Amino acid sequence: xxxGDIILSHCNDCMxxxxxxxxxxxxxxxxxxxxxxxxxxxxxxxKCRGCDxxxxxxxxxxxxxxxxxxYGRTATPMIHHWPPKRPQHARERPAWLRDLHxxxxxxxxxxxxxxxxxxxxxxxxxxxxxxxxxSGELGVNVDLPFSKKLEALLGDGYIGQTERDMLEVxxxxxxxxxxxxWCPEVSQLHTLMTILEGFAERVLLVNQKAKAxxxxxxxxxxxxxxx
Numbered sequence: 001x002x003x004g005d006i007i008l009s010h011c012n013d014c015m016x017x018x019x020x021x022x023x024x025x026x027x028x029x030x031x032x033x034x035x036x037x038x039x040x041x042x043x044x045x046x047k048c049r050g051c052d053x054x055x056x057x058x059x060x061x062x063x064x065x066x067x068x069x070x071y072g073r074t075a076t077p078m079i080h081h082w083p084p085k086r087p088q089h090a091r092e093r094p095a096w097l098r099d100l101h102x103x104x105x106x107x108x109x110x111x112x113x114x115x116x117x118x119x120x121x122x123x124x125x126x127x128x129x130x131x132x133x134x135s136g137e138l139g140v141n142v143d144l145p146f147s148k149k150l151e152a153l154l155g156d157g158y159i160g161q162t163e164r165d166m167l168e169v170x171x172x173x174x175x176x177x178x179x180x181x182w183c184p185e186v187s188q189l190h191t192l193m194t195i196l197e198g199f200a201e202r203v204l205l206v207n208q209k210a211k212a213x214x215x216x217x218x219x220x221x222x223x224x225x226x227x
Contacts, residue, residue, distance in 0.1 A: 001025055001042045001059065009046055012086045013053040020046040021056070030035060038063050056082040089186040089192055090116045096201050104204065113194075120189050121177045127196050129176025131167065134200055148170045158203055166195045 001007070001022060009020040031038035039062030046055050058098040058209045059077040066075050095111050097105060107130045110193035132149070136142045140152045150171070154164045170192050184192065 001027075001044060009048075009055070009057055010011065010081060010085045011048040011051065011053050012083060012090075013051045014048060015086065015090070015092070018051075019049045020055075021049055023047050041151065059199070068224075086116050087118060088168060089189075091190065094197060094201070096205055099205055104137075104200075109199075111214070115189070115193070120186070121181065121183045123189055124174050124177035124182070124184055124192065126174075127192055128171055128178070130196060130200070131170060131174075132202065146175070161198070163199065166198060170195050 003022055003025055006019050007022065008017050009171075010016070011018045011020065022044050026043040028041040028043065029039070030041070039060065041061075042059040044057050044059070046057055047053070048055075058080045060080070061075045061077050062174055065078065091112055093108075097108055100108065108124070111123060111126045111130065114126065132142075132146075135149045135153060136157070138153065140149050140156075144152065147168075150159075150164050150168055152166075153159045154161065159167065173182070173184060173188075173192055177184075192226045
């Protein structure tokens with residue numbers, strides 16, 4: 001393995017194995033005479049050739065790890081990725097996250113992190129927490145129960161009846177996870193996250209962007225009255 005080589009490696013952004021270029025490599029050779037074992041570690045910085053995502057990977061070979069067939073022995077490396085490989089149930093982070101302020105971003109960053117690690121109960125609880133935080137930023141009394149917070153958002157025009165009903169499902173799911181240990185299926189969790197993402201993006205970002213567009217829209221010209 002050397003700089004410039006193209007190898008097949010997992011890309012967390014592409015969510016699959018992709019052709020990746022070795023941008024840098026450090027080779028460490030080692031041996032243990034007492035155990036009669038030796039090996040080589042390749043520490044590589046990789047760049048995905050599909051999306052330019054950068055990752056770190058270590059391929060560790062040793063004299064005791066190999067596969068044997070009719071053609072002889074083939075060394076079998078232990079491969080470690082950093083960041084760790086995201087599981088199939090991982091949730092792709094929406095691009096608009098970077099437009100949030102630091103506190104909002106920190107909450108969502110934690111949500112995607114625990115989801116990637118398969119902590120589905122924790123994810124459900126955290127979604128309820130994020131909904132609660134957003135409601136407070138919109139001026140809803142933080143001491144109200146969740147049912148009253150939903151009614152306040154509806155009454156203030158932030159949400160419609162359909163979205164209110166969906167958010168109620170999200171809140172109830174978070175409460176069930178927190179108090180009764182309910183664990184959603186992966187597909188259910190992704191549905192709940194879709195509800196939260198749609199609500200958060202609209203009330204935190206899209207509403208303000210839409211207001212900023214209005215002054216740039218030319219007003220309708222009235223036709224001159226017939227003389």
